Amino acid sequence: xxxxxxxxxxxxxxxxxxxxxxxxxxxxxxxxxxxxxxxxxxxxxxxxxxxxxxxxxxxxxxxxxxxxxxxxxxxxxxxxxxxxxxxxxxxxxxxxxxxxxxxxxxxxxxxxxxxxxxxxxxxxxxxxxxxxxxxxxxxxxxxxxxxxxxxxxxxxxxxxxxx
Amino acid sequence: xxxxxxxxxxxxxxxxxxxxxxxxxxxxxxxxxxxxxxxxxxxxxxxxxxxxxxxxxxxxxxxxxxxxxxxxxxxxxxxxxxxxxxxxxxxxxxxxxxxxxxxxxxxxxxxxxxxxxxxxxxxxxxxxxxxxxxxxxxxxxxxxxxxxxxxxxxxxxxxxxxxxxxxxxxxxxxxxxxxxxxxxxxxxxxxxxxxxxxxxxxxxxxxxxxxxxxxxxxxxxxxxxxxxxxxxxxxxxxxxxxxxxxxxxxxxxxxxxxxxxxxxxxxxxxxxxxxxxxxxxxxxxxxx
Numbered sequence: 001x002x003x004x005x006x007x008x009x010x011x012x013x014x015x016x017x018x019x020x021x022x023x024x025x026x027x028x029x030x031x032x033x034x035x036x037x038x039x040x041x042x043x044x045x046x047x048x049x050x051x052x053x054x055x056x057x058x059x060x061x062x063x064x065x066x067x068x069x070x071x072x073x074x075x076x077x078x079x080x081x082x083x084x085x086x087x088x089x090x091x092x093x094x095x096x097x098x099x100x101x102x103x104x105x106x107x108x109x110x111x112x113x114x115x116x117x118x119x120x121x122x123x124x125x126x127x128x129x130x131x132x133x134x135x136x137x138x139x140x141x142x143x144x145x146x147x148x149x150x151x152x153x154x155x156x157x158x159x160x161x162x163x
Numbered sequence: 164x165x166x167x168x169x170x171x172x173x174x175x176x177x178x179x180x181x182x183x184x185x186x187x188x189x190x191x192x193x194x195x196x197x198x199x200x201x202x203x204x205x206x207x208x209x210x211x212x213x214x215x216x217x218x219x220x221x222x223x224x225x226x227x228x229x230x231x232x233x234x235x236x237x238x239x240x241x242x243x244x245x246x247x248x249x250x251x252x253x254x255x256x257x258x259x260x261x262x263x264x265x266x267x268x269x270x271x272x273x274x275x276x277x278x279x280x281x282x283x284x285x286x287x288x289x290x291x292x293x294x295x296x297x298x299x300x301x302x303x304x305x306x307x308x309x310x311x312x313x314x315x316x317x318x319x320x321x322x323x324x325x326x327x328x329x330x331x332x333x334x335x336x337x338x339x340x341x342x343x344x345x346x347x348x349x350x351x352x353x354x355x356x357x358x359x360x361x362x363x364x365x366x367x368x369x370x371x372x373x374x375x376x377x378x379x380x381x382x383x384x385x386x387x388x389x390x391x392x393x394x395x396x397x398x399x400x401x402x403x404x405x406x407x408x409x410x411x412x413x414x415x416x417x418x419x420x421x422x423x424x425x426x427x428x429x430x431x432x433x434x435x436x437x438x439x440x441x442x443x444x445x446x447x448x449x450x451x
Contacts, residue, residue: 014191015296026253037223
């Protein structure tokens with residue numbers, strides 16, 4: 001052992017000094033280099049993973065929103081079509097009712113017009129008859145005045161009676 | 164002959180200064196320079212840490228990430244890697260910088276001292292790992308650290324039992340009726356434990372002398388080549404030594420990690436599991 005120590009000049013003081021040197025290196029590397037760098041790398045990994053997860057969630061949300069938008073749009077189209085069809089049907093019904101009403105009104109108007117026309121005609125015929133009677137009476141009176149004899153009177157009277 | 168300055172490569176680090184009874188060797192001086200370099204690098208990195216890495220931060224992030232992945236392949240468990248990594252990384256950095264600074268071609272940077280053989284040139288820079296006083300504390304701390312890690316991981320009783328197998332001795336009294344062969348196996352297991360204890364000292368010796376031998380041999384080789392044909396001949400060997408420096412630092416660090424991993428494993432559990440599995444197989448074969 002002594003020859004070993006002598007050959008290699010083993011000095012416990014230098015061994016302790018070298019140990020202290022290594023311990024300094026160990027602590028310095030751990031606290032100033034390894035630990036902060038590993039923490040930074042861990043944080044960065046967490047940030048990147050978080051970002052990727054957020055992007056994934058956002059993409060899913062976007063997809064979901066797009067689907068909802070499409071659904072809402074499709075429903076709106078269906079609803080609009082339904083409303084349009086209902087409106088169209090209602091308008092057609094209303095049109096039909098209005099046409100029917102108009103037809104009835106026209107018929108009523110024609111009927112009342114006919115009635116008025118008939119009464120006017122009857123009235124005119126009556127008036128014409130009265131006019132004719134008056135004219136006949138007048139003409140007869142004039143004729144009688146111009147032919148004042150007995151025969152004539154009797155014959156004319158008979159004719160007039162036959163009228 | 165008086166004017167001639169001699170230089171010879173010595174197995175030990177040469178003293179360059181004295182502070183009372185404390186002698187500063189060139190290896191210790193180099194090792195202290197390494198500490199300063201590492202402190203400066205660590206402070207620069209610490210100050211430049213940003214969320215978006217650039218420059219030196221980027222470099223160290225790549226190194227740390229790659230080193231951790233490599234450690235995972237050895238430990239097979241990220242938890243062990245996380246605990247052992249700071250020590251292994253510190254060993255690697257300390258050893259590699261010592262190895263590289265030791266082979267810097269600094270020419271005549273040294274002191275001339277009067278010795279009994281005449282005037283001798285003493286280089287100021289000598290790798291901290293080219294001195295057994297530099298590698299021995301690293302190896303001791305590595306092995307002791309591994310055992311402390313074992314105590315933390317599997318408990319003090321199991322760690323002690325790896326070396327002084329009291330469980331094996333106790334099993335002679337508890338299992339002798341059921342299994343008389345224990346009278347043979349238990350003393351062997353106890354002796355294996357003692358061998359494990361001797362093995363711990365062997366680990367210290369192998370770690371420290373491997374590193375010291377390789378680095379010292381490299382420095383001697385470079386000096387010899389320089390003596391034969393200066394500048395030209397040492398250059399390829401210088402490049403080789405750069406590679407040797409990396410390899411030796413890597414070996415030291417990985418072996419430390421292996422010791423940490425082994426010490427964190429509970430051999431009794433594995434042994435019991437295998438034993439139970441063997442019993443089941445015997446039962447199954449008997450049933451067939």
